[in-house]
Amino acid sequence: MSASAIERMKFDDALAAFEPVLGLETHVELGTASKMFCSCSAEFGGEPNTHVCPVCLGLPGSMPVVNASAIESTIRMGLSLNCSIASWCRFARKNYFYPDMPKDYQVSQYDEPLCVDGYLDVVVATDDGPREFRVEIERVHMEEDTGKLTHAGGDTGRIHGADYSLVDYNRAGIPLIEIVTKPIVGAGELAPLVARAYVTELRDLMRALGVSDVRMDQGSLRCDVNVSLAPSGEPWGTRSETKNVNSLRSVERAVRFEIERQAAVLSGGGRVVQETRHFHEDTGETTSGRSKEHAEEYRYFPEPDLVPVAPTSDWVEELRGTLPEVPSVRRARLQAVWNISDLEMQTLVNAEALDLVESTIDHGVDQAAARKWWTGEFTRIANEQGIALTDLPVTAAHIARVEELIADGSLTDKLARQVFEGVIAGEGDVDAVVQARGLVVVGDDSTLLAAIEQALADQPDVAEKIQGGKVQAAGAIVGAVMKATKGQADAAKVRTLLLEHLGVDG
């Protein structure tokens, strides 16, 4: 890889000279059954242009009707973010020409968002222990998603250089909410971590609310990262907008990169250009996109095809009653109940295993075992396969069954791992895999004794050592027995039997 042409200042130096100001705009696809303004399925994917109708294709004469459950999800989101809910607000049309928009305008909200003025508290780990930041929320509003363009024939995958483009309108009209923060100031060198913690917390909140599957990898959670540097003594600098940053790690990296890049520009006497930038996962860099030096002209006006949204205060209060426990409060509660350390909790959070572990414990599995499986074996496999932990076909019920078999001595830890290997490979549930692979602990004493006698006969010197008092030499015999039984014996039991057989005390 050739060295990047983009100049950067070292992070610490950049922070010594400038104060970073962040702004985050997050788009979340709501998990409603139908689209924002029609009854088409809002499910991800599908054959191109099969989840469409006259409304989401914007055919002449068609008209939108608001999906009430999208409004409900947005209000619940707003309440969770401590926002005030507008008692009356309207949709607006955002006008611009682009082939992924069937109507050449997007139905969105402009100066009358449904939720305003909230906050979200996030915690970042520092050398001096956890530090809490309050991220203020400017607004939460609703809009419809656009279709999806695929540019073909070019080598960049971008519209320029493409021979032709394909449009899939399945995504057009899927309800989106946009959550916009107020400028985040004062984070200093923690800015990249605060950005990441905010998006993480937001994602967990939405997952807890059940309003979205919040999959950054599938684009159901997308983040635009705005960064500016304030030169010392000045309140604001010019900001860049890095679009569609699609993983938590990338959010952190994009902020860090922009701080380093802008610091280099400013300290070299240059000027930061107001523009959109693209983040590149492979290099961790951002590159220049569209200039936004001239204010964009969207000709917003109230959508005349829709009536205002006017949630009654009774309804809002009823929805407030449906709010789940805030993720940070939940984490503290679980940590106390499970009696685990900060570090152990952090491991679970980092592995994104909290929900999985909780549900596994709910299935009667010991919390230590539940944590061990999810943060150990399964995290390793998920990483290997490059998928999310939740996408592994292992369920809490599988773990509960395996733990049952371990407890009654039918499986060893090692065999259990083979069982899960089978389950993940799609060979069936736990009992089916055990059956098919013949994964049963060789438990009956006569079989084991026969194997022990054979091993002793093969290694008479070892037998003598043991009998002579060198009990630790038993390992060689146990190993041979395990090998002979293809690992399907319980090593501890083999050891006990061996010592009994030789009349030696363990």
Add this chain to the structure above:
Amino acid sequence: MSVISDADLVRQDAATLSSALSAGDITSVELTQACLNRISAVDGTIHAFLHVDTDAALATAQDVDRRRAAGEELGRLAGVPLALKDVLTMRGVPTTCGSRILEGWPPPYDSTIVERLRAADVVILGKTNMDEFAMGSSTEHSGYGPTRNPWDVERIPGGSGGGSAAALAAFEAPLAIGTDTGGSIRQPASVTGTVGVKPTYGAVSRYGLVALASSLDQAGPCARSVMDAALLHEVIAGYDPRDSTSINAPVPDVVAGAGNGDIRGMRIGLVRELSGEGYQPGVRERFDQAVAMLTDLGAEVVEVSCPHFDYALGAYYLILPSEASSNLARFDGMRYGLRAGDDGEASVEEVMSRTREVGFGAEVKRRIMLGTYALSSGYYDAYYGQAQKVRTLISRDFAAAFETVDVLVSPTTPTTAFKIGEKVDDPLAMYLNDIATIPVNLAGNCAMSLPIGLAREDDLPVGLQIMAPAQTDDRLYRVGAALEEALLDKRGHALIEEAPAL
């Protein structure tokens, strides 16, 4: 076989035809064929239709006749033919909105109005001509050539729904559907000697009505009599969950209103601002005579002032272009209709631009530019924002007036039909045609135009406009029926009978 000749059949009103159909005196196939024959005979001159759906119309008529013969209970307008303005979608039938940009586009779905017409077994003859995307007052702005006024084929039939009005006046169809954004039902009715009603905003579903200005558009009935309009109004009105702006309340009993005709004790207001200068003397004269008739019929007539009506035209020509500029954005050549200049080299933006350049006519481009400008940041508050304030003031004027009177009246248009070509290059003169009809669209209430005679100077029809509060559409029909009856008594026949034979 029918004992009534084709020539007589096509001149009957829908209520009469309905009775003849249910009595078995005529069949729907005979009636439909008579209309189709009339269209063949005169539409080469009039050009009211853009598309005649002969086979489907006859098939519907046949089906209605069969079911009637089988003793099935049918709706009052079952088997009666109708002309549909080409701005409403009908599955599989070309819908052009009078624009080349949509030439040949067959919509894959029925508008709610078409659904309701089908459910009522109305026979849809075809699609009628209109100013492109309903922008105009003369039908000269159609991408497919102008429609001519049956009273004088050198003159305009009004617009944008000139095709629907001309089809009625030329006896090509007894019923028609129009849409009214600033007068596009009432002004054509006025200049063709027919009846047209703009229902209360939200009374008739807009689903499948290709939008010009969403907050102003309203479809409504066009007919040759007040009762016919009421019968059609009843069929097409009603709540539609697919239109968020649709009114979820019972439709006022318009047919009962049309059957009442007793206006004794009603208070009727003359709008001071919709009289005086700019009104043709013959129009003024007929209007004054009609008002005198209303007094004779027992109504109390008073003058009222609606001071903000003077600003209606200005506000309208900001709101309409603004909404239209957005509504018409989708015609970009990407998904349906015309695509121009796609030579394999041009970019998406270039193809969009070329398509719109070739596909839209001058008036459409003029209004898109006006609207684009009015919505631009820095101008929004001064133009669109101010226009919305005027709109509120006009609503208040109406509300204040309706505290003292039951309905308001005015001439529908300042003049009778003008000559084709006379105002086509003078947009402002053209816009003034709608000066009396626009306030109702801005306020969202309802209005009717009905013929009250011929102007002395040119022997062309004059229309009177009745305006009523929102959701009291039945009042329009009550006052309209009373006046229609009195005029019939005086004249001995309906005005439309005096239309030239063609």
